[in-house]
Amino acid sequence: MMMGHSIGEYVAATLAGVFSLEDALKLITARGRLIQELPENGSMVVVFAPLETVEKAVASYQDKVSIAAINHHQNIVISGEGEAIQEIIEQLELNGIQNQTLKVSHPFHSPMMEPMLKAFETIAKQIKYSSPKIKIVSTVTGTVITEEIATPEYWCHQIRETVRFSQAIECLIDKDIKIFLEIGAKPTLLNIGKTVVENSNKAQNFCWLASLHPKQENWRTMLLTLGELYAKKYVIDWEEFDKDYPRNYLNNLPTYPFQREKYWFTSSSTKPNKNKQIKGHPLLGNQLILAKSDTILFESEISQDEPNFLQDHRVFDKVILPGAGFLEMALSAGIKALNTQAIILESVAIQKPLILQEDSEKKIQTFLTPKEDENTYIYEIFSQEESNWKLHAKGQILSTENK
Secondary structure: OEOOOOOHHHHHHHHOOOOOHHHHHHHHHHHHHHHHOOOOOEEEEEEOOOHHHHHHHHHHHOOOEEEEEEEEOOEEEEEEEHHHHHHHHHHHHHOOOOEEEOOOOOOOOOHHHHHHHHHHHHHHOOOOOOOOOOOEEOOOOOOEEOHHHOOHHHHHHHHHOOEOHHHHHHHHHHOOOOEEEEOOOOOHHHHHHHHHHHHHOOOOOOEEEEOOOOOOOHHHHHHHHHHHHHHOOOOOOHHHHHOOOOOOOOOOOOOOOOOOOOOOOOOOOOOOOHHHHOOOEOOOEEEEOOOOOOOEEEEEEEOOOOOHHHHHOEEOOEEEOOHHHHHHHHHHHHHHHHOOOOEEEEEEEEOOOOEEOOOOOEEEEEEEEEOOOOOEEEEEEEEEEOOEEEEEEEEEEEEOOOO
16 A cells, blocks of 8 residues: 655555656646746744644634644644744744744645646646556545546645645554555655554554665665565565676586585694683683782783674774773782772773784783782783783772771
């Protein structure tokens, strides 16, 4: 089933076979040309209030202002002569009702459209119409429409009448439609449709899909939507999708069965991933026992892929150990050395960034040197680069137990 909001209804009618693409373009261009010839002294405003409130506000301006669209229960568009619109808005604002002026050339779906209707009807009578081959929900009536849409009179009324978008969405819901796909430059109507559904107190198992989104590349949006439809068991014509793109198909495979013999390459010289063998802290590593020294040493090897979350922290496309990583290493070392969770860090200084190169491992050593106070250590974190060691971070670790 299809529906269209205002001028979008021409697209739905074309796809449904009501008229040809050529005739649709003839109607659209005539509609646009005739509207452009009208005076530009009108405006359109969205009023964020219930329909009843807006109807009362425009009641005394019926010859100048109309309700142009009922998008949802708190989104009503009024359209008409500019001065009358301004008077209505001022009165609504006194009652604390918010509004938003739309950027339009003319006040569509208002009494100011009437002077062009006769000329448009002349052109509309030249068009060949057919009953829709796909069901359409009209936003003029808010119901499923059949032969009525295939008449010149309908398309004249469509220019002037209210767009009953909210009622049309409710009709689709009643028809058990669960997936809504918006064809347009941005998913404006999807958000409005969601509000209609939320206000209808229906089950919330609906799917809302966009064809384009201004904050995404076009292909990404369309492919995500196509994937969502495929996941929901819709039949996708993949041959039609692929026809404009070269593909490498495996058409020349042998017809006999494979012998299923395995030829995996194994080598005893394969370098093991040391970090995966070590069961210590992923950054701090394991403690090394030093002879004749009170200094505590931890050693590890890290890379862009181990731990794998490090590759997500990039600065100018370089993988850099985050500052929080140095703090985590110091805290973990302190907990092990002091045998308590109650520790704090003081005089923390991060002196150099630790850059992780692609396809290489970096050896890290963390030293804890005890001070005279047995509850305090000086920590230093180094990395090895060839035969040199670089100091990256240092500070003090203090136990707060019994303080």
